[in-house]
Amino acid sequence: MQKMVSPVLITFFFGVALIGLGVLLYDALYEADAGIKVQDEELVYAIHEMEREFGRLVIAGLEAEREGTVADLEEMTLRLEIFVSRVTVLRSLHFEHALFHQPAYLALLDDLDRIVRRADGLVAQAPRLGTGEVAHRLLTILMPLGPSLREIALEVSQTHRQRWIDHQAHAQQHLIMIALFFAVFMVVVFSCVFLFWVQHRRLRYSYAVLSRLSEDLVQANQTKSRFLANMSHELRTPLNAVLGFSEIMRDQHLGPLSERYRSYAEDIHCSAQHLLELINDVLDLSKVEAERRELDxxxxxxxxxxxxxxxxxxxxxxxxxxxxxxxxxxxxxxxxxxxxxxxxxxxxxxxxxxxxxxxxxxxxxxxxxxxxxxxxxxxxxxxxxxxxxxxxxxxxxxxxxxxxxxxxxxxxxxxxxxxxxxxxxxxxxxxxxxxxxxxxxxxxxxxxxxxxxxxxxxxxxx
Amino acid sequence: MSLRHCLPLPRFAALAVLLVCLLASDRSLAETLPAPEGPVLLEVTGAISKGNARDDRGRPLAELDLALLERFGGTLLETETPWTQGPVVFEGIAGAQLIDLLGVEGQTAAAVALNDYRVDIPVSDFRDAELLIAYRRDGEAMRVRDKGPLWIVFPFSDDAKYGSNDYLARSVWQLHRLDFR
Missing domain, CATH: 3.30.565.10 (Histidine kinase-like ATPase, C-terminal domain)
Structure with missing residues (x-):
């Protein structure tokens, strides 16, 4: 008996393979989804913008400290406003990021809030204190912020860079897996096609063998029936003699027989009769089976x-x-x-x-x-x-x-x-x-x- | 020597006409767009035909203060924005109003913010996209720290296309200058 590959097994395999492919593709697409990256970039952008505005505010402060004109005060106030707007933007970012849980970052945010409040207070006192003094005090508050601001900005950039590299590696891994998957899939598909081809050939061969066997069997049965028909005919001829003479003896046509012989003759006659019926039936059946019985x-x-x-x-x-x-x-x-x-x-x-x-x-x-x-x-x-x-x-x-x-x-x-x-x-x-x-x-x-x-x-x- | 003798009349007349014309044209400029009285919130330069001043190269320059913006604007827009919570009512000068007011001829406006952020906005956005240069938010003038004093907004709630990166980038906060080309 040749072993057949079950269609259920093949269907199951293809089902599993397709589900696997689906999961891989979904994962790859999810990975490719720009959501995380864009958020990362927003954070990087917000921090760098804030750092830049911090720098411009410091420059405006230095200018105002040196020159002390009203225009310088106005410029410094504007730069402060813009810096505050950037701090607000940074605070408004709401998504999950490791940075937001770092004590250094949280401390920086607190510092920023405090500094903004103090700066606002200072600017309000400008008419009383004079531009130069306000600028001087503002710079005193601001300057210590610089290094930590820079540190956070660098860290965010580096984290972002690392995440980007990881992401690239992951994506590459996915691509390789998908390619591998397809390669295996193709191999299996070709194997299946080959197997089917082999099985098809086997089936055709078996079919040929079977039909030849079946023809042989029909032939054999017909031969048997022909033989039986002929034999039955040949068997009937001697039976006629047995039947005829046993009947004469039974009926004592040619003179009396002892009761014992007569009963033997009757037995012979009966048996012969039965044998004749049997032969007739066999003959008839054989004729029917050999399709030699013609209907009138x-x-x-x-x-x-x-x-x-x-x-x-x-x-x-x-x-x-x-x-x-x-x-x-x-x-x-x-x-x-x-x-x-x-x-x-x-x-x-x-x-x-x-x-x-x-x-x-x-x-x-x-x-x-x-x-x-x-x-x-x-x-x-x-x-x-x-x-x-x-x-x-x-x-x-x-x-x-x-x-x-x-x-x-x-x-x-x-x-x-x-x-x-x-x-x-x-x-x-x-x-x-x-x-x-x-x-x-x-x-x-x-x-x-x-x-x-x-x-x-x-x-x-x- | 009489004046008449020294200067031939036709020449004098021609000069006078030229002067009058120049003055008249200057006056007409002033008539259509008054000079700002308060602090200038928006400078518009480039391919405009009307203004209330001239830039270094003698081209028209429009300096707009809050009063001028209010006078020619007054358009209201209620919308939600990605940067605010809940619906917000903006009041400002619509893109189309600004174009009519200044006779804008260019194709693109470079919008520059106080922090030197710069983005190109097609003039078609001014004309067709319900772009609004807002100067008030919920009835209040906007401070610089709250993305003011001018903020370009679009009807984000009305059309999903304004949620695209292009339009988000054109929604300039702290707008300071427009340069039409």
Whole structure:
């Protein structure tokens, strides 16, 4: 047995692979999302702008300290305002960043607030103190701020740079992983295609082998059937002598025999009779199987045939004390069938039904036309067949034992298979409905021609 | 010697006409745009046809104080901005008003802020984009530390396109000078 790659497994693999790819791509896209970077850059920009404005404020302060004019005071005030606006911008940044948790940064913010408050107070006192003094005091407050401002600015720049480098590395890693993933994926896809190709070839090969085997088997079966048909014919010839002479001896045509010899002759005759039946059935079955049984199809009345066979079987039924009833539907269309075959089937089924019935039981022959076929059933009230045996009884040489009948019923076991074969030759179907103790109903169908045959038409019009 | 004798009349007349014309043109400039009286908040230079002063190269220069801006502006804009919380009402001079007032002819305005931030704004934004040079926020004049005294704003709440980086960059705080080219 060749091992097959399960389609479920392949589907599962592709599913997992696609989910993996999805996760990778999502991760890569998320990483590529500029959100974090832009925020970082905003922070870097805000800090550097503030540092720059701090520088310009200091320059304006130095100028005002030296010159002391009103214009210088105004310039210094403007620079202070701009510096304060930059501090406000920095404070307004609301996103997650390690810097915002650093004590040095928080201390710087506090310093800035304090310095802004003091600077505002100083500027308000300008008319009283004079420009030079205000500028001097302002510079005294501001100057110590420079180094820590610079430090924070550098740190933010460096952090940002590091994060950018990490980000690049991460992105590169992602790209490599995606490329690898695709490479593996492609390899697997090609492997799958290759596997499918191999399996396809194997299947085609197996199919060829199987169909050759099947042809051989059909051939063998036909050979067997041909052989049996020929052999049966050859076997019948000597049997005729056995039957004929044993009958003469049994009936003591040529003078009296001792009772013992007479009973031997009767046994011989009986056995030969049974052997002949067996050979006939085998011959018939073989012919059907070898498709050498040719049907002589004529239009016939099923009702007539039913009455004919029930007359034939009436004697046997009476002997067994069974009530054989022929009850076909009143109006039946003619059926195109082989008269002998139909009679053979009916006789088989009826004798089966009688065989499995007991005195006082009833066997009924029914025929119903429906749709494009005609259904004939032989219904008995006999011992019935176990569901497990139903299939078996249609096989050649199978007979069913039952509890009620300890001994094997007389018969070849070929009747049902033969009947089935004959019905199927007609294009019909044979089946058995049965349950133990409730009786058996064997039914078969014969197809009805939809178009009335031409011969009939002519006869009708004539 | 009479004046008439020394100077031929036609020449004198021509000179006089020229003088009068020059004076008249200067006066017309002054008439359309009065000189600022308070501190100048906005200087407009470059490709403008009206002003109330002249720059180094003799081109018109408009110096606008709060009173002038109020007189020619007065446009209100209610919007939210990325830098403020909740809706804010700005009062200012609309881009189109400024263009009409100064006879702007250029294609681009370089907007310069007090901290020397500089960005180019297409004149089409002034004309079509409801650009507003705001001088009041919620009825209050804006201090420099609160992004004043002039702040270019767009109707951010009305159109998502104003949320793009381009428009955010054009929303100049502490606007100080416009140079049309």
């Amino acid at each position: 199809l004529t239009y016939l009345s099923v009702e007539e045939e039913l009455r004919y066979v029930s007359r034939l079987m009436a004697g046997e039924a009476r002997d067994r004390g069974v009530d054989l009833v022929c009850a076909p539907q009143s109006v039946l269309p003619p059926v195109r069938a082989d008269r002998l075959a139909l009679r053979q089937v009916l006789l088989n089924l009826i004798s089966n039904a009688l065989k499995f019935s007991e005195a006082g039981d009833r066997v009924e022959l029914r025929a119903v036309a429906g749709g494009d076929s005609l259904q004939i059933s032989v219904v008995d009230e006999g011992i019935g067949i176990d569901a497990a045996d139903l299939r078996r009884v249609l096989e050649p040489f199978e007979q069913v034992r039952s509890n009620r009948q300890r001994t094997l019923v007389k018969g070849t076991g070929l009747g049902l298979p033969l009947s089935k074969g004959l019905v199927e030759l007609h294009g019909g179907r044979l089946w058995i409905d049965s349950s133990l103790e409730a009786g058996t109903s064997v039914s078969f169908t014969l197809p009805l021609q939809v178009q009335p045959p031409k011969v009939l038409e002519q006869r009708l019009s004539a």
